[in-house]
Amino acid sequence: MVLRCKSLIATFITLTVSGCNIIPGSHFEGIESSTDAEQYQHELDKVNIQLIDSALIASERTKEPGKKNASVSKTLDVSTYEYRLGVGDVLTIGVWDHPELTIPAAVQRTAEFDGFRVQADGTISYAYAPNIKAEGKTVNEVRAELVKRLSRVIENPQVDVKVVGFKSQRTYVTGEVEKPGVFPITEVPTTLIDAINQAGGLTEKADWTSVTFSRGEKTEVISLNDFYERGDVSKNRLLQHGDIVHIARNDQQNVFVLGDVKKSGTVTINRYGLSLAQALSESGGLNENTANASGVFVLRKRDFEKEGVMADVYQLDAKSITALVLADKFKLQPSDIVYVTSAPVARWNRVISLLLPSVTAVERVDNLGN
Template identity: 30%
Template sequence: MIRALNAPCQRHPTPTGGKTLRLISMICCAALALAGCSTVYRSSDVIPGAGGGTQVRVVPLTGETVTQANRAAYAPQSLPEAYARTAGTGAGVSVRGAGRLPEAPSTQEGLRNQRLALKRPPAVPEMSYQIGVGDVVMLATPTTRNTLEELTGLLAAQNSRNGYTVQDDGSVNIPDVGRVRIAGLTIEDAEELLFQKLVEAQFDPTFSLEIAEFNSRRVSVGGAVGKPGVLPITLTPLYLSEALAAAGSVSVADIDVSSVRIYRGGELYQIPLTDFYASPDLQNTRLISGDAVFVDTDFNLNRAERFFEQQIRLKQTTLAARAQELSELNTAISLRRSDHAEQRSTFEAREDLGANDRDYVYLTGEVDKQTRYPLPYERQASLADALYDAGGGIARETGDVSQVYVLRASSDPREFGAVTAWHLNASSAANLTLATKFQLRPDDVIFVAENPVTKWGRTLRQITPSLITTPVAAAVN
């Protein structure tokens, strides 16, 4: 009796518990069968052939089929011109503020029976050349080395041709000596002044002064000459015959109605060509700085005067026009830049609000994010761009990398409902290079199928909760 009481208690399955286990086993078998025939869980798939009103043709992606797919005509949308133009492009501004330029004097046919009047300029006294602003002077040192070689910069070294321009205040600046005003002085007076300055600065004053370039005193020659231009006055006097010869000589058809006119100090002088060629004294008329010589075939003295007025007005209006043109150019560029910025801002705002008509590609199936990918402006987009730029890459846990499709409907109205499914098998990583070459077209659908394990798991999750909880609840009761 005691043994019976102390013996271990053995449990035997009750009839109800055995039925529950058998029921669960049957449920699992049913789930597998239902999952295989997709009775409970249904998902999208690419089915070749005809069905549901759509004719599907599956084409595997190869180098040849990618070339064939890319032949579909498509022109990417363009950005507005405001993104391509710059403010300076085409922003040239004409000279509007200069006003009407003075007209050149026209030639008139003179009367042969009316002799041109001779009005020669007054004689110019002989005087030495005076250094002026713009002239280039040179200080030449002795051949032996001495303390003067300590001067660098403005003092020229031995055999050097470096010149030094007389500045607008009429002076040259010598290091360790200072500014020395030499404008208006002759060469002799300038040498004496520089000698004193060098002695005061305790430098060896042995030097010679030369003028390398003559720029301060000039004479302009124009009209009926071979080469109109400006001639400098140097240490030697400049005579009228020499000036005309340097300008290419006189070129007139009839000397009887032609003359040489000289504008000097507000006065206009006239030498008829017949008198000029007949008189050596007139040919040796000495010119001075500021003279304007004009050879005219018109006997009217007033017409030559208008020529010189024109030159003065032309220079004045040109200078004024440059300033106004620069101002107008800056204003035009600023307006263009503001206009371009406003156009770009408006376009970007419309883009954010979805008001612009864009071309899209759609990503669906087992992708990280089901979305639409806008095709870029002004370039082609590839399948790889859409998969990786849009954040809709293949889902690593649920997507079947061997079943990636690009679905493209036929553009031929006679083939309405026909779809070509370009199939990419990405289970081989080398095939991903085809994705970088496959060009997308508007309304393409990129579809990634689910792998078989994912499909079975989703089916099981849908049917097992209700089938398991009902028998268990009955067994407990």
């Protein structure tokens, strides 16, 4: 994270010290030669420049994940879930009206201590019913076998079987949760969201868009935004023995606010997103005496090799009252660069060409981090 920030700031410092005839707000008054004009025009051909207005906001909203399909799954079907016993699980067994077959409760002992543990060979042994296969069976299946065996010596036995120690199966929750650890799989279905809640919930530094779910050799990255915002449980998972849930840090969920603001630096995108207005506010706002309110720009990296465009550049004219509403509606994305200039907008074409290397710098640092 520190490397990303330093590299980006170093790029802008280089631009600043390279001469007062380059940076916005300096003594540069225009393009001095046709060669310069061709060079800057060539750079501008690599970017897509758009004005932040109501039409753009409406267009961006249609691109947001989940907006295209309003129909989402609201329930996770766990009706067929059955807990199957494993080696190490502990059972209590009672036979109605036959106290001699039921272990009495003791003050100094627990039900787990006195219970019947599934042995390494997968069996349990009970009076008149030795070596009952329990591993891989449900509680009801074990009860049915006990009834069958005990019926040889007891008329119509009423048998009660419960699991008092879930020891055979577990799942793991790691990363940015309050209490990472190992959690048992029980007779109550446990989902990915349940496991996160059992771990105390996500921390402030958790990345809501990057939850890694691993089962065996298969790993997938799940975003929880749709689940928490719209109740879309298609992002949820019913956990099994050995599943691993890892919540990453939000180090990659940052935007960079630079230029003529009171406090330049990085601003983190939280689970609720980050608007341009919020990013400017957290940076102390524009410098009233020197900043050009018409020159609030957002640079967003694109894949030049695939799309032929190096970056999207969005301009906000903050002199307008409606601009405050637009800025609040304009959602930023990770690695966006917000830049406020003190130069007249008429000179901004040249500034764009000078800032393009910073987009490449962010991409280069991203690759180093990966």
